[in-house]
Structures are given as C-alpha cells and as structure tokens.
Amino acid sequence: xxxxxxxxxxxxxxxxxxxxxxxxxxxxxxxxxxxxxxxxxxxxxxxxxxxxxxxxxxxxxxxxxxxxxxxxxxxxxxxxxxxxxxxxxxxxxxxxxxxxxxxxxxxxxxxx
Amino acid sequence: xxxxxxxxxxxxxxxxxxxxxxxxxxxxxxxxxxxxxxxxxxxxxxxxxxxxxxxxxxxxxxxxxxxxxxxxxxxxxxxxxxxxxxxxxxxxxxxxxxxxxxxxxxxxxxx
Numbered sequence: 001x002x003x004x005x006x007x008x009x010x011x012x013x014x015x016x017x018x019x020x021x022x023x024x025x026x027x028x029x030x031x032x033x034x035x036x037x038x039x040x041x042x043x044x045x046x047x048x049x050x051x052x053x054x055x056x057x058x059x060x061x062x063x064x065x066x067x068x069x070x071x072x073x074x075x076x077x078x079x080x081x082x083x084x085x086x087x088x089x090x091x092x093x094x095x096x097x098x099x100x101x102x103x104x105x106x107x108x109x110x111x112x
Numbered sequence: 113x114x115x116x117x118x119x120x121x122x123x124x125x126x127x128x129x130x131x132x133x134x135x136x137x138x139x140x141x142x143x144x145x146x147x148x149x150x151x152x153x154x155x156x157x158x159x160x161x162x163x164x165x166x167x168x169x170x171x172x173x174x175x176x177x178x179x180x181x182x183x184x185x186x187x188x189x190x191x192x193x194x195x196x197x198x199x200x201x202x203x204x205x206x207x208x209x210x211x212x213x214x215x216x217x218x219x220x221x222x223x
Contacts, residue, residue: 004155033210042199042213043156050207091155098205100146103155 002026004104006092012110013082020078021107025094032075033101034067035091036060043091049075082111116200121218130187132217134200137181144205145176147185149196150216156199159185195221 005024013019025032030051035043046065047057051072061067064082069075079086089108093101117135124130136145146161160167160174162183167174173186187194199216203209 035213042197042215043150045210045212048210055208056210093155093211098207098209100158100161101156101211102158106155 004092004094004102006090006104006107008107009105010108010110012112015084015111016081018078018080019082019109020076021090021092021109023075023077023092023094023104025074025092026096026102029094029096029102030072031095031097031101032069033093033095034075034077035093037089037091037106038087046077079109082109084111087111116202116214118198118200118214118217120215121220123220123222124187124190125222126192127189130190130194130219130221132185132187132198132200132219133182134185135182136200136202139180139202140204141180142204143202145174145180145183146201146203146205146211147172147174148199148201148211148213149194150199151193151196156213159198190219190221192221192223195219 007022033048034046037043045058046061047067049069064080067077087110089106091106093103095101144161144163147159148156150156160172162174176183197216197218199213
C-alpha cells in the first residue's frame with residue numbers, strides 16, 4: 001500500500017511527557033498537512049509544508065508543538081510537555097501540488 | 113476560504129440516492145468546491161471537486177448551481193458503507209491555501 005502512513009496509530013502518555021508522531025506521505029507528494037481532530041468535530045488545520053518549507057502554522061499550534069519535514073519527505077510532529085487537552089486524533093495528509101489531499105489513518109493520542 | 117454551510121445530519125434509505133446540500137454564498141470566482149468524507153475512525157477521503165461545471169466520477173456526482181452559491185453532492189445508490197460525515201469545502205487550492213474543514217453533514221444510511 002503506498003498511501004499516507006502514520007506511526008504510531010495509538011499513543012498513551014502521561015501528562016508532561018513529550019511525544020513525537022511520524023507521517024510518511026505518498027511518494028513524490030510535495031505538500032504535507034497536519035490536522036488535529038477531537039470527538040464530534042471536523043479536522044482542525046495545524047500546519048502545512050511545501051517540500052521542506054513550513055508555509056503556515058495555525059494559532060492552535062502553541063509553542064509546545066513543533067513540526068518538521070527534513071528533506072521534504074517524511075514529517076514529524078512533536079508535542080512537548082503534553083497536557084490532557086492535547087488528547088485527540090492527529091491526522092496527516094499529502095498532496096501533489098494543489099490537487100486533492102490523501103489522508104492517513106491518524107495517530108490517536110491519549111494523555112493521562 | 114469561503115464559509116460553507118451544511119445540515120448537521122441527514123438520513124437516506126439504502127439503495128436510494130443521497131443528496132447532500134452545501135451553501136457557499138460568498139464563494140469567489142476562483143474557489144473550487146471540494147467534497148471529502150470521513151468514515152468512523154478513518155482519515156478523511158477525497159470524493160470529488162468542481163469549479164463551475166457539474167462533475168461525475170465513480171463515487172459521486174457534484175451539481176453546482178449556475179451562480180455557484182450552492183452545490184449538491186449526489187451518491188446515486190447509497191449503501192450502508194456510505195454512512196459517514198461529509199465535508200463540503202471551498203478553497204483556492206493554490207500555494208497559499210489549505211483545506212479547512214467545517215463540521216460537515218453526518219449521513220446515516222438506513223437499511
């Protein structure tokens with residue numbers, strides 16, 4: 001399967017710990033997006049990359065959040081000093097230029 | 113992005129056509145209308161998009177009104193697997209734009 005891959009699928013962490021999620025986009029897709037989704041809500045935009053350049057960050061992305069996409073391939077999303085409010089599904093998507101986006105299955109984070 | 117308005121939920125009988133409306137009265141001339149859906153516990157899935165003309169693919173048809181202020185997604189023969197949240201999005205789809213989701217329409221297909 002050459003779709004968008006996200007790891008891990010599930011993560012349980014204690015409050016205050018750091019977590020890192022990985023997203024492997026579809027090969028040759030130059031745009032990569034991160035979203036966060038809580039129960040009953042639509043996905044909320046966090047940030048996106050054009051190749052290795054991070055073009056925009058939502059105000060939802062506090063200083064505890066950082067995303068990288070070295071070499072314009074895979075991307076990581078790190079959350080430092082996790083809080084219970086960070087519990088959510090974190091979705092990654094990729095697209096070729098400005099075409100439709102393909103989403104991964106997401107990483108479900110639970111902060112206890 | 114233009115704001116889109118969708119009903120929060122809809123029911124449709126299995127085998128019938130499901131018609132999902134979307135209002136985007138402030139859409140600009142170069143904004144596309146995109147539809148995605150999200151089945152429970154999965155990431156969103158692209159369905160179809162259009163600018164001015166009606167579009168059809170293997171999944172659905174998209175009917176855009178002449179004034180482009182509203183559109184309808186049509187699933188011609190709904191099955192239980194079509195139960196999902198459907199999102200209508202208006203976007204420029206250029207370098208400076210991204211996909212912004214609203215709350216969508218929760219479609220229940222009834223057996």
